[in-house]
Amino acid sequence: MNTMTTTTPETATTVLDASGVTMRFGGLTAVRNVDLSVKAGEIVGLIGPNGAGKTTFFNCLTGLYVPTEGKVSYKGTVLPPKPHLVTQAGIARTFQNIRLFANMTVLENVLVGRHTRTKEGLWSALLRGPGFKKAEAASHARAMELLEFIGLQDKADHLARNLPYGDQRKLEIARALASDPGLLLLDEPTAGMNPQETRVTEELIFAIRDMGIAVLVIEHDMRFIFNLCDRVACLVQGEKLVEGTPSVVQADERVVAAYLGTPFEGAPGADEVAEVEAAEAHSTTRTEGETQ
Amino acid sequence: MTTSTHQTTPVLAIPTPVARAATAAGAALTLGSTFLAWTWTSEFPGDLTVTGYPGGLQVLTLIGAALTLLLTLSGYGIKGLRWLTPGGSNSPVRLAALGALGTMGFTVGAISVELGGVVNLEPGAWIGLVGAIITVAASLGLPHDQNITDTTEPTALERFLNSLRAPTPGRPKELPSWAEILIIVAAFGIGLFVATYGIDTAYPELFVGYLIITGFAVTALFKAGLMARLSALTTKYRSIAVAAAFVAAAVFPFTQNTDQYTLIAVNILIFATVALGLNIVVGLAGLLDLGYVAFLGVGAYTAALVSGTTASAFGVQFPFWASVLTGAAVSLVFGVVIGAPTLRLRGDYLAIVTLGFGEIFRIAVGNLDGVSGPRVTNGPNGVPNIPDLNFFGYNFGESHTILGFELGAYANYYLLMLLAMILVVLVFSRAGSSRIGRAWVAIREDETAATAMGINGFRVKLIAFALGATLAGIAGTVQAHVQSTVVPEMYVFAGPVPPNSAFLLAAVILGGMGTISGPLIGAALLYMIPAKLQFLSDYQLLGFGLALILLMRFRPEGLIANRRAKLEYHETDQLDVPDETLAGTTSGTTKAGA
Numbered sequence: 001m002n003t004m005t006t007t008t009p010e011t012a013t014t015v016l017d018a019s020g021v022t023m024r025f026g027g028l029t030a031v032r033n034v035d036l037s038v039k040a041g042e043i044v045g046l047i048g049p050n051g052a053g054k055t056t057f058f059n060c061l062t063g064l065y066v067p068t069e070g071k072v073s074y075k076g077t078v079l080p081p082k083p084h085l086v087t088q089a090g091i092a093r094t095f096q097n098i099r100l101f102a103n104m105t106v107l108e109n110v111l112v113g114r115h116t117r118t119k120e121g122l123w124s125a126l127l128r129g130p131g132f133k134k135a136e137a138a139s140h141a142r143a144m145e146l147l148e149f150i151g152l153q154d155k156a157d158h159l160a161r162n163l164p165y166g167d168q169r170k171l172e173i174a175r176a177l178a179s180d181p182g183l184l185l186l187d188e189p190t191a192g193m194n195p196q197e198t199r200v201t202e203e204l205i206f207a208i209r210d211m212g213i214a215v216l217v218i219e220h221d222m223r224f225i226f227n228l229c230d231r232v233a234c235l236v237q238g239e240k241l242v243e244g245t246p247s248v249v250q251a252d253e254r255v256v257a258a259y260l261g262t263p264f265e266g267a268p269g270a271d272e273v274a275e276v277e278a279a280e281a282h283s284t285t286r287t288e289g290e291t292q
Numbered sequence: 293m294t295t296s297t298h299q300t301t302p303v304l305a306i307p308t309p310v311a312r313a314a315t316a317a318g319a320a321l322t323l324g325s326t327f328l329a330w331t332w333t334s335e336f337p338g339d340l341t342v343t344g345y346p347g348g349l350q351v352l353t354l355i356g357a358a359l360t361l362l363l364t365l366s367g368y369g370i371k372g373l374r375w376l377t378p379g380g381s382n383s384p385v386r387l388a389a390l391g392a393l394g395t396m397g398f399t400v401g402a403i404s405v406e407l408g409g410v411v412n413l414e415p416g417a418w419i420g421l422v423g424a425i426i427t428v429a430a431s432l433g434l435p436h437d438q439n440i441t442d443t444t445e446p447t448a449l450e451r452f453l454n455s456l457r458a459p460t461p462g463r464p465k466e467l468p469s470w471a472e473i474l475i476i477v478a479a480f481g482i483g484l485f486v487a488t489y490g491i492d493t494a495y496p497e498l499f500v501g502y503l504i505i506t507g508f509a510v511t512a513l514f515k516a517g518l519m520a521r522l523s524a525l526t527t528k529y530r531s532i533a534v535a536a537a538f539v540a541a542a543v544f545p546f547t548q549n550t551d552q553y554t555l556i557a558v559n560i561l562i563f564a565t566v567a568l569g570l571n572i573v574v575g576l577a578g579l580l581d582l583g584y585v586a587f588l589g590v591g592a593y594t595a596a597l598v599s600g601t602t603a604s605a606f607g608v609q610f611p612f613w614a615s616v617l618t619g620a621a622v623s624l625v626f627g628v629v630i631g632a633p634t635l636r637l638r639g640d641y642l643a644i645v646t647l648g649f650g651e652i653f654r655i656a657v658g659n660l661d662g663v664s665g666p667r668v669t670n671g672p673n674g675v676p677n678i679p680d681l682n683f684f685g686y687n688f689g690e691s692h693t694i695l696g697f698e699l700g701a702y703a704n705y706y707l708l709m710l711l712a713m714i715l716v717v718l719v720f721s722r723a724g725s726s727r728i729g730r731a732w733v734a735i736r737e738d739e740t741a742a743t744a745m746g747i748n749g750f751r752v753k754l755i756a757f758a759l760g761a762t763l764a765g766i767a768g769t770v771q772a773h774v775q776s777t778v779v780p781e782m783y784v785f786a787g788p789v790p791p792n793s794a795f796l797l798a799a800v801i802l803g804g805m806g807t808i809s810g811p812l813i814g815a816a817l818l819y820m821i822p823a824k825l826q827f828l829s830d831y832q833l834l835g836f837g838l839a840l841i842l843l844m845r846f847r848p849e850g851l852i853a854n855r856r857a858k859l860e861y862h863e864t865d866q867l868d869v870p871d872e873t874l875a876g877t878t879s880g881t882t883k884a885g886a
């Protein structure tokens with residue numbers, strides 16, 4: 001499948017380039033040989049039925065999992081599989097199950113997001129020189145700016161755990177933005193939201209894109225995805241089935257079939273089968289029972 | 293002033309005016325009785341036989357009764373007393389009344405048991421007891437301070453517990469700042485007096501009475517909203533409050549005539565300082581360290597070996613500043629050596645490794661005696677004869693007269709240890725409210741999310757662990773000189789004498805994780821209770837365990853709650869709280885990032 005090169009403009013620089021990412025858990029291959037690239041200024045969607053491996057793919061990108069095979073590069077440099085280094089490099093993320101620092105305040109959550117962009121260590125904290133005060137003030141200002149951006153500036157002193165659900169999702173985005181990323185990974189940012197909140201989130205993501213941050217977003221809400229994204233990739237059982245503009249993906253009957261639960265074996269075209277076999281041939285020594 | 297709160301059915305159905313009057317009368321009766329004789333013989337400690345002025349436990353009862361009376365009068369809305377109860381007046385009255393009854397009842401019980409029968413009670417004691425019972429009963433007829441919006445019919449116990457709840461007070465009237473500062477100073481003066489009284493209690497009965505009355509009185513003042521006012525003031529004048537606290541602490545040795553209680557105070561300071569250091573590791577970074585006392589031992593042994601004592605294997609005598617630095621450095625090295633391999637792992641490995649390290653340290657220094665191993669530490673005999681410190685001719689081992697006050701040897705060490713504690717407090721508060729402190733808390737809250745936010749978990753945890761070790765090491769260097777002997781058995785995992793690892797952890801948890809004052813209060817209580825109640829020795833650990841269980845059930849955030857914990861455990865007045873939303877996410881770390 002060479003969709004990548006055919007559907008996106010060549011002009012923009014590539015922010016994220018994942019190639020041949022494979023993740024196996026024992027006998028289960030959750031992600032199989034997935035290639036995906038995101039260019040500057042793009043919003044890319046990642047869809048797929050439950051258990052398709054979308055979150056696992058995110059975890060491979062952000063270093064929470066060490067991919068069994070494949071490599072991930074950000075703006076041309078290969079990323080080490082260490083989450084803090086990935087964030088340092090410029091990729092920030094949110095989580096499908098909200099993972100805020102529940103007992104820290106809203107403001108503190110965002111300040112933690114600033115961690116990689118500030119330097120003050122223990123000594124500077126103990127000695128409290130002018131540099132420390134300046135850096136703290138700058139971090140506070142930036143954090144408040146981000147809270148204003150998502151509209152939570154009035155709740156800066158609340159505990160994160162006491163926020164309503166929708167606000168928690170927004171706060172996760174603000175916390176991720178605090179690390180000044182070049183690429184933002186959103187794992188189901190509208191899960192559990194009502195249609196109105198979803199609309200707001202959509203606007204928010206557009207605004208983030210306009211700030212010059214590329215976005216890769218996982219979502220089950222198709223209307224949301226097709227509205228939002230410049231390009232959509234569909235994962236099914238760990239493999240990338242199709243990738244293209246929303247209209248192309250929307251029209252693809254394999255995607256529809258995958259969501260409706262038609263057995264996978266019947267769906268893929270011959271080229272994919274060949275691709276899978278080729279990948280398998282030179283990547284594994286033993287043929288794992290492909291259970292799913 | 294109950295005008296702003298809803299009136300709910302009180303626990304006992306007594307008309308409010310009657311209840312209030314009876315409470316005041318009962319309290320006055322108890323108060324009066326403390327001037328009478330309670331028993332006929334001075335065999336019971338404290339001399340309660342004198343008519344005319346109160347003594348010993350009578351004083352404590354008097355304080356309880358007087359507080360009850362004052363709060364009740366404040367409930368009448370008497371001008372000049374209303375500032376006592378900005379929150380609610382009825383629940384504090386109930387608590388103060390319970391405190392008075394507690395001390396009164398305890399005294400009566402103690403006299404009867406120790407002297408063999410109630411015949412040993414004089415009428416005065418009966419009057420006081422009846423007064424105290426009337427006070428409590430009548431106070432239960434006072435209305436609730438806070439309306440509980442509960443549709444189910446509450447049980448009697450629930451009604452009683454609800455009757456002790458009080459709303460948070462509103463904003464206070466602005467006072468001129470000199471007045472506010474004066475209030476802070478007065479509060480710390482009272483604090484010093486209360487603490488000194490506790491340390492100076494001469495016999496166990498008095499200490500038990502002290503615990504009862506301070507426990508109830510402090511809670512009553514919390515419910516009255518006075519403590520909230522005070523903490524608002526200390527936040528406003530933070531540096532003044534901190535200075536006042538340390539000045540109050542520094543005044544303590546000047547109030548003492550003998551070294552007897554100063555020694556207790558020094559030991560409390562050592563224990564509290566180490567507990568505060570542990571609080572960085574446990575309370576902020578969330579690392580369970582079960583062998584923390586070993587770092588104290590490392591510092592103490594290092595200082596002992598370079599102190600110039602003849603028992604040392606090294607014939608060197610470092611000046612004190614150098615031995616502090618050496619002790620800190622050696623502890624730091626041990627902290628890094630223990631932490632580096634284990635902090636990469638998640639979960640309970642650290643607890644197990646530190647537990648092991650604590651024991652290994654104790655056994656190792658016990659074996660480096662020239663028989664089982666090289667002669668370094670003299671084995672079980674330890675390093676004795678550690679010389680007293682000498683700063684520019686100021687010998688810590690001798691008494692000095694300063695400002696007309698005689699300061700004994702332990703007073704010198706007390707002041708030195710206070711400096712060490714100030715250092716640890718400073719480190720704790722500065723590190724805690726900085727980028728690194730936020731990273732610690734983030735790691736404690738959710739390590740996966742923290743690393744995904746760019747925090748190098750291993751590095752940050754190692755800093756916390758090593759910092760904790762270093763601070764304990766510094767405390768250890770002072771401890772070696774205070775004790776003048778270090779032996780391996782001072783550094784056990786659990787034992788009857790604090791500090792040991794279990795008690796250190798208990799002080800942190802009991803006092804309140806992540807706070808500064810919590811571990812200090814926790815350590816003071818955990819040191820004083822065993823020291824003052826030696827007759828309990830066999831039951832001490834049992835009681836300790838029971839107390840911890842009760843605490844975890846009723847006040848999981850510890851005696852002193854930090855802002856976070858308060859919101860975490862008691863979110864009563866927060867609207868639309870989605871309680872479950874985050875409950876599962878912080879614990880489910882197996883599926884990283886899922």
Ligand SMILES: Nc1ncnc2c1ncn2[C@@H]1O[C@H](COP(=O)(O)OP(=O)(O)OP(=O)(O)O)[C@@H](O)[C@H]1O
Pocket residue numbers: 025028030048049050051052053054055056057096882883884886
């Ligand atoms: N740590 C792990 N160990 C073993 N199996 C895992 C692990 N993480 C994910 N899996 C498996 O990998 C598969 C893909 O899971 P993943 O969470 O990536 O799906 P998803 O596409 O995000 O689904 P959803 O839309 O429900 O979020 C699932 O079968 C899951 O059980």
Ligand SMILES: [Mg+2]
Pocket residue numbers: 054055056096886
């Ligand atoms: Mg998922």
